[in-house]
Ligand SMILES: [Zn+2]
């Protein structure tokens with residue numbers, strides 16, 4: 108399993124970090140988690156073809172996690188040389204179908220590339236040929252989700268946006284990679300997001316193989332959140348960066 112960060116930032120423009128997007132490549136399946144602004148372009152910049160994506164899973168309905176569905180679907184509609192031949196599966200939380208319908212109403216047929224299946228995720232477990240996908244509601248918005256992908260004995264968990272909540276621990280326990288949001292330093296703690304102290308608490312309960320920090324507001328890059336977290340947890344810690352790749 109290869110995991111690539113396409114956007115380790117938030118809604119705040121930053122020369123270093125773009126909005127959320129994470130590409131997971133399995134033997135013959137490509138899965139995109141979130142599609143925040145800039146992600147479609149970054150797929151190409153990292154040598155991927157947007158037409159190769161099989162599934163897009165959206166954690167929640169904030170623009171830094173889904174705004175690039177507009178250029179993604181528009182590009183998919185465009186009659187390119189290598190037009191999309193396989194089906195595209197779009198998944199999101201409750202409200203996702205009406206969200207997509209609303210933007211399709213605005214942009215008309217340009218955002219309706221055909222050969223797509225759109226689903227709201229109302230189950231905790233989904234089984235696909237090469238992977239299993241689990242969902243859990245997070246402490247961020249009413250319908251926000253976190254995802255766990257298990258494939259061939261390896262596992263990655265993506266927290267989405269969230270505050271601390273107890274059931275995240277069992278959900279993520281002993282995963283190989285935990286992509287965890289760390290939005291703000293402790294002194295700027297805001298409800299619905301994590302800070303280094305929260306991340307340390309979660310990491311020490313979950314015991315991930317690798318803890319990857321992501322979804323960082325620009326202020327995080329001026330304060331030593333990496334050092335604070337690295338000191339506080341026994342897991343290997345990686346400071347997420349756009350285009351960073353990990354293989355497990
Ligand atoms: Zn966000």
Ligand SMILES: [Zn+2]
Pocket residue numbers: 167169247268
């Ligand atoms: Zn959010």
